[in-house]
Amino acid sequence: MQDGVDRAVLAAASLTQDLSVEETAAEYLKSVSFIDEVDLEYDYETSLNAREVTITARYSLATAFLPLIGINSMDMMARASAEERRRNVEVSMILDISGSMRWSTPAGAPTRISLLRPAAKSFIDALLTEGTKDTTSITIVPYAGSANPGAAMFSILGVPRKHSYSSCLNFVSGDYGMGLIPFSQRLQTAHFTQNHNGVNEPGLEWAWCPYEATAITYLSNDADVLKAEIDAMRMHDGTGTAIAMKWGMLMLEPAAQPIVAQAVAAGLVPNQFADRPAPFDDGETLKVLVLMTDGAISPQYQPKKYDYPRTPAVDNESLSNGGTPLQNMYAVCNRAKANGVVVFTIAFQVDSTGAAQMSNCASSPAHFYDVKGLDIGAAFQSIAMSIQKIKLTQ
Incomplete structure (x- = not known):
């Protein structure tokens, strides 16, 4: 009974x-x-x-x-x-679009990017149902060497513009463990490539900073728009996971509410989300970071000559080794978890190093998914179910 x-x-x-x-x-x-x-x-x-x-x-x-x-x-x-x-839900999806996403594992299998797209779109459909879309906002952060906030948001933030090729900016190490930062004091990322060797493939660009078509999409509950953005994503150079996590977390930071209000005025965010991000201690709001990557974090670079629109690797210099970007990513992960943000991570066909990085970032071992091939779809569905789950209270 x-x-x-x-x-x-x-x-x-x-x-x-x-x-x-x-x-x-x-x-x-x-x-x-x-x-x-x-x-x-x-x-x-x-x-x-x-x-x-x-x-x-x-x-x-x-x-x-x-x-x-x-x-x-x-x-x-x-x-x-x-x-x-039906809690208010704020989600940041952080999706790896590095050049390695064009690879197939094993050879002859579907490419990683072709597996990611339907998995990410099914996640959106699972979260944005008729019953939940009015209370759920999703931010998509595609990233390669960096993540592009888009030209309109770049202007809202007040970052001094040095060129018009793309709209990324350089964070400093202290930015990752804090909330809002003084954007007007940050430098626009030079437009360059680190690994371009004359290789041209469909869906692949070689810029370190993604082009405008692969910019961040902010606080949307329009499933069609979000899925169209996923289809439009193009692969780029590098794996700047810490930078992408910073952008994803920024869209969950209560201190970013004035920025979101300006984004609403600019038509980047629906009016109904003008009061987001909610305070961390708002009992009616669930904040979630979903990070997906197919590789370990890469070192960060910049060209020696800033004004080059594209430079081969010989003209670049390393800003930091692999360890510093990793610690920067952990700083974002730790800030998120300390403020009640639920962090899910998906390591997609990665080696043991990349898997360990993702596992350490997740809220718990149960929030980490180490997947191959079509399993990426199951991982996204599992995360969606976790967000929407019903709890037996007695």
Whole structure:
């Protein structure tokens, strides 16, 4: 009886349930053979964003031998409560578009980017349902050597513009562990490539900073727009995971609310999200970072001659070794976790080094996915289910 009540209350509490609480419970209690003899009580409360259901079952069990001492029956009770609360959800999807995403593992298999696109789009569809899209915003941060906030956001932030090839900026080490930074004091990233060797492939650019077509998409709940952005992403040079994480986290930082308000005025963000990002301690808001990569973090570079629109590797100099970008990424991961942001990471066909980096960043081992091939779709679906899950409260 308790098992039946548990299952019935979970189903009845679902905000996607079209049947009444009583009708839903009846369907799930059919497996209780003596249900016709059970007295059921229903207590529920439903609002736009929440449904709380309690079911109490009482049954009088006839005794076999206890009537000899005057006990003809024993009263049994089973009770369960469940609640689904449609919380405000703020998600930053951080997607690796480095040149290695053109590879196939094993040879002849679909390319990594061709596997990523449908997986990421199915994640969006799972989160932005008719019942949840009004309370859910998704930011997509495609990244290669850096991440491009887009020309319009670049202007809002007040970063001095040095060229018009792209719109990335150079963070300094102290930026990663803090919230809002003084953007007007940051340098625009030079437009260059580190690894270009005359190779041209469909869907591949060689700029370190992604072009405008592969810029960040901010706080959207339009599934069609978000999926179109995923389809439009082009691969670029480098793997600047720390930079991408900084942008993703920035869109969850309460201190960024004035920036988002300006983005709303510029038409970059829907009006309904003008008050986001919510405070970290807002009990009605769930903040999530989803980081996907197919490789370990690369060193950071810049050209010796800033004004080159494109320079081969011989003209570049290293800004930092691999260890510093890694520590910068961990600084963002740690800030996120310390402020209640749930961090999921997906290591997609990576080596042990890349997997360890992603595992260390995640909120827990259960929030880390080490996947191959088509498993990337299952990983995104699992994360979506975790975000939307129903909890049995009693």
